[in-house]
Amino acid sequence: VKNQPLVFLAFLFTSMPAVGMAQDAPSPVTPAQPTPVVPAPPPLPAPVDATPPPLPPRAEPPPAPAPVVEATPAPVSQAIVVSAAQAYPQAESTAATGSDARESMWRIEMGFRGSYVPNAGYDPFSTNDFLPSFSVAASRTLVAGHHLSFAAGLSWDYGRRGAEDRGDHAWISAQRVAVPLEGRVHLGPLGYIFVRAAPGVVAEHAEVDDSSAAAPLSKTRWLFATDVSGGLAWLLTPRSSAPARARLWLQADGGYGWVASQRLDLAPALASGDARVVSGTDLGSISLSGGFFRIAAAVSF
Amino acid sequence: MNPKSKKVARSGLVGCMALVAFLASCGGRPSYWNDAVKTDSVAYGLANGVALVDDADHRVVILTTPGSDLQVAEQWLRIGHGVVSVTVSPDATRLFVLSAGDWPRRTLKDEEPSMTVIDLPKDVFMATARRYDMSEPRGNLAVDPLGHWAAAYAGTSPSGVQATGVAAASFVQNPNEIVLFDLTPPSAVPPVTRTLQSFGGSPQRLVFTPELMLPNMTPRRLLLIETDIDLTMLDLDRAFDPSPPPEITVPLTSKTTSGQVTTAGVAVDGRNANDPNDARFAVWTSSDTNLYTMQLVAPTTDLRNDFAPTINVTDLGGVPSDVAWVETTDATSPTGLSLRVAALVPSTSTAILVDPDRSLTTPVTLPAPYQKLSLVTDLVAGAQASTQDTDVALLWGGQGGSSGVALWTLKNSVMQPYASIATLGATQPVSAALDVPAPNQRLKVLPMASGTGFYVLDLSAQNAPPLSTSLSATLSIAPDGGRLWAYQQGGTDLASVDFKTLNPIPVSTDLPIDSVFDIERQDFVAPMVHGRALIAVHNQGAIGITVFDALTPVTATSRRVAPLLLEGP
Numbered sequence: 001v002k003n004q005p006l007v008f009l010a011f012l013f014t015s016m017p018a019v020g021m022a023q024d025a026p027s028p029v030t031p032a033q034p035t036p037v038v039p040a041p042p043p044l045p046a047p048v049d050a051t052p053p054p055l056p057p058r059a060e061p062p063p064a065p066a067p068v069v070e071a072t073p074a075p076v077s078q079a080i081v082v083s084a085a086q087a088y089p090q091a092e093s094t095a096a097t098g099s100d101a102r103e104s105m106w107r108i109e110m111g112f113r114g115s116y117v118p119n120a121g122y123d124p125f126s127t128n129d130f131l132p133s134f135s136v137a138a139s140r141t142l143v144a145g146h147h148l149s150f151a152a153g154l155s156w157d158y159g160r161r162g163a164e165d166r167g168d169h170a171w172i173s174a175q176r177v178a179v180p181l182e183g184r185v186h187l188g189p190l191g192y193i194f195v196r197a198a199p200g201v202v203a204e205h206a207e208v209d210d211s212s213a214a215a216p217l218s219k220t221r222w223l224f225a226t227d228v229s230g231g232l233a234w235l236l237t238p239r240s241s242a243p244a245r246a247r248l249w250l251q252a253d254g255g256y257g258w259v260a261s262q263r264l265d266l267a268p269a270l271a272s273g274d275a276r277v278v279s280g281t282d283l284g285s286i287s288l289s290g291g292f293f294r295i296a297a298a299v300s301f
Numbered sequence: 302m303n304p305k306s307k308k309v310a311r312s313g314l315v316g317c318m319a320l321v322a323f324l325a326s327c328g329g330r331p332s333y334w335n336d337a338v339k340t341d342s343v344a345y346g347l348a349n350g351v352a353l354v355d356d357a358d359h360r361v362v363i364l365t366t367p368g369s370d371l372q373v374a375e376q377w378l379r380i381g382h383g384v385v386s387v388t389v390s391p392d393a394t395r396l397f398v399l400s401a402g403d404w405p406r407r408t409l410k411d412e413e414p415s416m417t418v419i420d421l422p423k424d425v426f427m428a429t430a431r432r433y434d435m436s437e438p439r440g441n442l443a444v445d446p447l448g449h450w451a452a453a454y455a456g457t458s459p460s461g462v463q464a465t466g467v468a469a470a471s472f473v474q475n476p477n478e479i480v481l482f483d484l485t486p487p488s489a490v491p492p493v494t495r496t497l498q499s500f501g502g503s504p505q506r507l508v509f510t511p512e513l514m515l516p517n518m519t520p521r522r523l524l525l526i527e528t529d530i531d532l533t534m535l536d537l538d539r540a541f542d543p544s545p546p547p548e549i550t551v552p553l554t555s556k557t558t559s560g561q562v563t564t565a566g567v568a569v570d571g572r573n574a575n576d577p578n579d580a581r582f583a584v585w586t587s588s589d590t591n592l593y594t595m596q597l598v599a600p601t602t603d604l605r606n607d608f609a610p611t612i613n614v615t616d617l618g619g620v621p622s623d624v625a626w627v628e629t630t631d632a633t634s635p636t637g638l639s640l641r642v643a644a645l646v647p648s649t650s651t652a653i654l655v656d657p658d659r660s661l662t663t664p665v666t667l668p669a670p671y672q673k674l675s676l677v678t679d680l681v682a683g684a685q686a687s688t689q690d691t692d693v694a695l696l697w698g699g700q701g702g703s704s705g706v707a708l709w710t711l712k713n714s715v716m717q718p719y720a721s722i723a724t725l726g727a728t729q730p731v732s733a734a735l736d737v738p739a740p741n742q743r744l745k746v747l748p749m750a751s752g753t754g755f756y757v758l759d760l761s762a763q764n765a766p767p768l769s770t771s772l773s774a775t776l777s778i779a780p781d782g783g784r785l786w787a788y789q790q791g792g793t794d795l796a797s798v799d800f801k802t803l804n805p806i807p808v809s810t811d812l813p814i815d816s817v818f819d820i821e822r823q824d825f826v827a828p829m830v831h832g833r834a835l836i837a838v839h840n841q842g843a844i845g846i847t848v849f850d851a852l853t854p855v856t857a858t859s860r861r862v863a864p865l866l867l868e869g870p
Contacts, residue, residue: 123330124867166357166843166867167337212812212845212863268861276811279373279862281843 100241103186104141111296121286125172126161133159151182168210175203189239198227214278217266229255249298261287333358338866340840346818348393356384363428366834367823371848371860378430381415391446401438414438426823431489443507451482454504476503502528511571513580516599527564546605562586570626583642585621594657615660617653619646622672627692629711669704671696680743680760697731704730726765738782741800779819808856810847812839843867
């Protein structure tokens with residue numbers, strides 16, 4: 001039972017590459033869009049025309065690509081490309097690459113996660129209910145279409161908090177390894193909004209230093225955990241859909257993180273060979289569940 | 302980046318920072334975690350366990366040792382806020398905690414002053430608590446040795462734990478007000494508050510008498526209240542009546558100075574609960590050479606009480622240091638015995654035998670200026686005392702030289718006083734005579750005044766073999782009478798001395814020892830055969846202990862348990 005989180009984590013690791021490879025092949029736009037057919041931007045409408053056009057001039061679809069589209073079997077992704085170009089004609093059409101790199105991408109993010117832990121078991125380790133963490137994640141878009149995409153990845157959070165308890169120093173650390181599964185709604189050059197579910201495991205380590213104990217009292221345990229959150233990824237630069245070596249993002253999300261509870265029955269960590277008979281202390285049960293937010297910077301390519 | 306995007310970015314950044322600041326400031330934790338554990342006067346020994354008073358968390362943690370693996374079980378019980386004093390009952394089955402409450406009370410939620418009684422009966426390893434509210438904080442408590450009553454009073458200085466941050470005294474106090482608690486009902490009944498009539502003094506010590514036979518052949522128990530200058534008698538059996546009788550106060554006036562004197566102690570006779578002639582007290586002072594003897598007789602004028610005291614004053618020729626009621630042989634008495642008051646007068650190295658009815662005195666010269674005496678009549682074997690029913694007193698506390706201890710047999714004291722005193726093997730002055738519980742009640746442990754050892758006095762064999770210690774030792778006698786523990790407070794060395802063999806068994810701890818308690822161990826395998834555990838308390842951090850098997854102490858098998866007061870509130 002104790003190793004269940006580790007087994008679960010191993011399963012996730014081993015299954016991730018397979019999922020990634022399976023989703024790489026059907027990328028719908030890349031093979032269907034030949035490079036030479038990139039149309040020139042349409043001319044702006046004459047200012048003397050007093051009659052308003054049915055669509056804003058900058059959103060008017062370019063006439064040139066139409067025959068090309070007809071000559072080529074129309075994949076589903078083509079409508080997406082055209083639609084994006086209609087909305088933001090100042091951006092280059094993705095017809096050049098056959099894919100919008102702002103939607104289908106590898107992505108690495110790094111940032112700060114703040115958790116609100118109201119559980120009383122957290123009181124020995126913090127004077128308030130705040131748990132700060134460093135957060136890093138990598139993800140890959142697996143499916144994209146209709147301004148929507150789905151990505152999966154791997155994330156690692158590390159947080160540590162300490163406090164003085166009745167004259168003793170106590171601290172707790174939490175390492176969270178999770179598989180974020182993210183659904184995105186893309187907003188063109190603005191970025192995208194997303195919802196994320198991240199099942200995983202948390203390694204909690206609690207420690208208390210007391211001068212009456214034979215050694216520092218500690219306990220480490222792996223626990224199941226899951227995050228559910230939603231947020232916004234804002235594209236900093238470059239904002240066009242043209243191919244770029246990398247794109248920079250700022251993002252923020254907030255949600256709720258659930259972590260299984262455990263009993264904090266701390267025991268002195270004696271050196272091997274130390275035959276003393278010792279007992280520790282019981283700080284009650286703790287759960288690091290609670291609301292959280294995360295702000296991060298990301299790079300995609 | 303266009304201006305609109307910059308604005309959005311700036312707003313987002315500010316929003317995120319505000320969110321971080323909000324989350325970082327929200328929440329909190331009970332103030333308990335921020336209050337350091339008090340490490341003075343925290344541990345108290347009971348028969349079956351050790352009580353740790355955790356004033357910051359308003360609780361008492363009871364430690365017991367179930368099983369043979371020296372594991373420790375903890376039980377929490379709530380007590381009042383602002384602990385003022387802690388007292389253990391003489392039989393070590395009750396803990397009394399006086400609390401000042403949230404004083405002064407500023408809101409209705411603030412706690413009132415209270416007394417919490419924690420019961421941990423013998424052979425029962427589950428403690429219970431009951432609380433009695435009081436109107437004013439009281440700093441001192443007197444506990445009835447028979448377990449029926451308790452009395453809280455202001456006194457001069459609280460004993461035991463001092464309250465921190467508690468204004469234990471209100472702006473106006475009534476030092477002559479005492480609070481009486483009836484402990485016999487299983488649930489707390491409201492206490493009775495009495496204001497004693499005063500002639501300028503205030504209560505300093507309270508003494509619960511044994512059952513006394515009054516002149517009207519009614520058995521009663523009295524509370525004797527020593528104030529600075531007088532003695533007050535209060536009928537306990539009628540104290541909870543709707544209209545209780547008033548207390549009786551006897552002012553003590555110095556014959557030599559015609560001023561008021563300070564009481565130093567009171568001795569109660571009461572050896573025969575069926576004899577109204579034994580309802581007597583003797584009071585002595587710290588600055589006066591007089592001895593005040595009183596007998597309860599039938600009242601003649603004020604009939605509200607069933608008794609009235611008659612008073613005799615006897616000049617002892619020096620300030621007495623200790624007094625006891627004794628029975629001596631008396632050929633002129635029909636029974637062959639006479640009741641006397643024995644008073645030690647160190648300034649003249651004498652003991653004075655006082656006839657309480659006639660105020661006649663018989664001086665007995667002592668080999669040393671002994672300061673203390675206690676009756677050991679039942680503990681001395683042979684015809685020396687028991688067959689004659691005369692008393693035997695143990696004398697100790699002499700200054701200098703080879704005063705040691707002496708047995709004073711009152712058999713021939715009246716006629717041949719010099720022949721009745723025998724010095725025992727203890728050659729060095731001793732500072733105390735510690736009782737040993739049954740089955741070794743014939744033994745007395747006598748710490749040397751020099752602090753370099755102690756004697757184990759066998760009253761049957763009348764020898765006192767010495768045991769020396771390399772450092773000044775603190776002694777603790779096991780409640781089962783099987784052994785004593787010697788340790789240096791603040792040191793790590795500890796030794797068990799079995800009273801059968803007087804063989805010291807040394808053990809040690811990793812941390813300095815502040816106190817030790819030999820307690821009964823709960824054994825689930827053989828419930829009727831209780832083992833014993835020795836708990837050495839280390840007042841460090843959040844309090845730690847080392848647990849030994851008290852019957853076969855071995856350092857290697859001892860168990861360290863810590864920290865004990867870090868659990869959540």
